Amino acid sequence: MMPSLFIAHGAPSLALEENVYTEFLQKLGQELPKPKAIVLFSAHWESATQLVSSVPDAYDTIYDFGGFQPELYQIKYPAKGHTETTAEVVKLLTDAGISVQTDEVRGLDHGAWVVLRLLYPEADIPVVALSVNRYLTGEQQYQVGQALASLREQDILVIGSGGTVHNLRRLNWESQGVDSWAMEFDSWIQDKLERWDTEALFAYDKLAPSAQAAVPTPEHFVPLLLAMGAGDEKKQASLLFRAYQLGNLSLSCWRFE
Template identity: 85%
Template structure:
């Protein structure tokens, strides 16, 4: 059975970097069983009604500014997968989750930066999904849970975001990790590994430094979505953790 993954996508410039995290993601793509398709929730596609892509071939979206010119030359021409789009629609409908298809939108950097590191040949079909920051933590988990059976169909479920993601508090040029970022992620690791969903659903009031780590929830909710999709065995494994710019988390969690 395929795992469900949460992968931090960092800054768009991650696509050009060579470091321990990019090496890890490249190796991960080589060691995972080859999926039939990938279903990916991106923090950068927000909608209040769940969107499911039905694009045949994706354009590459450059939803950022001020980065290296080379970034804007990168293409990730992934194909869609009509069979998986239909199955995702069916599963959401069965779970009582309103759903709409989108046949226009390309892949934003929350999707293609991660996918390009995992599968540089763009040879795995992709179905992109939106996130809704206004749902409760329990509802986020239930959205992911609705897709759990995809893993039995050789479909890889990915939530792409970031556990500590506060652009206003980045420390440019810093090699030190901010204590508040570590404090939040240590709490988060404990709750994930013990599968303490009650605490996780209330992270914003229970976790130390939650307001600093998660000033807005759209980058955090892909973690709950991926966790929900991995609900069957309730096993969370931290595969990688590092930080850039003082507090921008680069982490990968596997849910089995």
């Protein structure tokens, strides 16, 4: 059975970097069983109603950022959609009582294509992109992921793309180390994930140390709960990688069984 994954997408410039994290993601893509399709929640696609892409052909590449290296804006990731998987996602969500709509025009934002390009550089695996809703409770986020858990039995890889510590105002451009508050937050999250303590995780904003600094707005944290929900069957969480850039930007990858 396919796992579900939470993958931090970092800054858009990750697409041009060669470091231990990009090497890890490239290797991960080679080690995973090749999926029939990928279902990906991106922190950079927000909506009040759950949206599911239904792009019939190749996606456009969205450059939803500014001020980065010119060559970033030349990158294309022409993955194709997969209408069969879109239909299955819509059915599963609808059966779970979750309101859903399809979108036939939106391309892949950098929360999606930066990660996918490192995992599967040939863009040869169909993709179904999903939006996130920052206003749902933690339990509701988990339930959205849980509704899609059976996709893993169909060789479909579920990915939540975001970041656990993601506060652009707190980035330290001169730092060569890691801010202690970021590590404390991530350590608390690690403990709760490994013990599958959903009650604590659903209230992370009130219980976790430095939660407001680590997660000033929740859209990048939400994909963690979505991916976790999709791994609800065995309730096993494994930290595959963690590092930091710019003092506190967390680059982590979690696997859920």
